Amino acid sequence: MAISSVLITGGTGSFGKTMLKGLLEAGVERVHILSRDEEKQDALRNQLSDPRVKFYIGDIRDRTSVDRAMAGVDAVFHAAALKQVPSCEFFPLEAVRTNIIGSENVVRAAIDLKVKSLVCLSTDKAVMPINAMGLSKAMMEKIAQAAAREIGRSAATTISCVRYGNVMYSRGSVIPLFIRQIKQGLPITVTEPKMTRFLMPLRDSVALVRFAFENARQGDLFIKKAAASTIADLVQALIELFGVPDHPVKVIGWRHAEKLYETLASAQELASAQDMGDYLRLQLDERDLNYAAFVSEGEESTVTFDDYHSHNAEQLDIEGVKALLLSLPEVRSELEGWGKAAAA
Numbered sequence: 001m002a003i004s005s006v007l008i009t010g011g012t013g014s015f016g017k018t019m020l021k022g023l024l025e026a027g028v029e030r031v032h033i034l035s036r037d038e039e040k041q042d043a044l045r046n047q048l049s050d051p052r053v054k055f056y057i058g059d060i061r062d063r064t065s066v067d068r069a070m071a072g073v074d075a076v077f078h079a080a081a082l083k084q085v086p087s088c089e090f091f092p093l094e095a096v097r098t099n100i101i102g103s104e105n106v107v108r109a110a111i112d113l114k115v116k117s118l119v120c121l122s123t124d125k126a127v128m129p130i131n132a133m134g135l136s137k138a139m140m141e142k143i144a145q146a147a148a149r150e151i152g153r154s155a156a157t158t159i160s161c162v163r164y165g166n167v168m169y170s171r172g173s174v175i176p177l178f179i180r181q182i183k184q185g186l187p188i189t190v191t192e193p194k195m196t197r198f199l200m201p202l203r204d205s206v207a208l209v210r211f212a213f214e215n216a217r218q219g220d221l222f223i224k225k226a227a228a229s230t231i232a233d234l235v236q237a238l239i240e241l242f243g244v245p246d247h248p249v250k251v252i253g254w255r256h257a258e259k260l261y262e263t264l265a266s267a268q269e270l271a272s273a274q275d276m277g278d279y280l281r282l283q284l285d286e287r288d289l290n291y292a293a294f295v296s297e298g299e300e301s302t303v304t305f306d307d308y309h310s311h312n313a314e315q316l317d318i319e320g321v322k323a324l325l326l327s328l329p330e331v332r333s334e335l336e337g338w339g340k341a342a343a344a
């Protein structure tokens, strides 16, 4: 299915901008961007100056602004969210307002406006969540799946979700922080060296959303298989790339409500998942509330799977992390700047 017109909620973020660029290059007719920050929109508008892109100032918490931005599009990529673990921990109700109620607005608007495909972006932190950010994203998944179950397969709108791990070099995340610390000669602050995270380049998260758009059946949730690394190896890889073997590293301890490792899919979800090569399709449980019917007719199932998490997934060694970092244009340009500064 070709994409002709799209709304990206949270369209000025790292994901939104990369997705937007790809869509414009692929010849999309129209892209609507809905976000709150006029300055970021203005910067993007000036950078692109492309008449196919229409900017809408608004907030997904407000259904009216969602409706306005969504009018006349075929597809919606719902990326707007409060996504930082510590800030959601301190302001959980804000996470409820944006990630849960805001997502309900997006889902309902997509159904009412008969958008063909809605893809909601979630995170591994939504699986067996322990922090407010993950809990609110888990609720977003539930809202999307409940709506999918309610409207059924014959509806005009197909609703799906994607779940991914840490996007490398995304705004406010640890890789740009570590690089800044190296460049400013400050100690690299490590929470817990043994912590693991799935590492995903931004291009893979964009590809995952495209995959969901192209393959989703009602209520599907897609995951891209990914590799993981410890924070210790990530730090060592950066130290080696920047050529600073003696750079100080300081262990600062865990932040609020962090996990030692993240889970992309639970054993229970994997039991009915479809392996699609690089991707996994977690299918909607389409049973209704009338469980009695399934007690007599349902099949017995034995869960023989493990959870799929960043401690038991493919582990990158230091060389592997370095190669992945070097595949990111942002890191290459940071290294170039560093090389020039070092040579001067």
Ligand SMILES: O=c1ccn([C@@H]2O[C@H](COP(=O)(O)OP(=O)(O)O[C@H]3O[C@H](CO)[C@H](O)[C@H](O)[C@H]3O)[C@@H](O)[C@H]2O)c(=O)[nH]1
Pocket: 083, 084, 085, 123, 124, 125, 164, 165, 166, 167, 172, 173, 174, 175, 177, 189, 190, 191, 192, 195, 196, 197, 231, 255, 258, 262
């Ligand atoms: O100074 C720091 C900050 C973080 N970390 C560690 O680095 C890892 C990554 O931290 P980030 O803050 O980059 O990412 P989080 O895992 O906390 O969460 C991120 O990844 C999520 C997906 O799992 C969401 O995308 C979310 O928006 C994004 O903030 C964690 O193990 C964290 O403990 C450090 O060692 N030192």
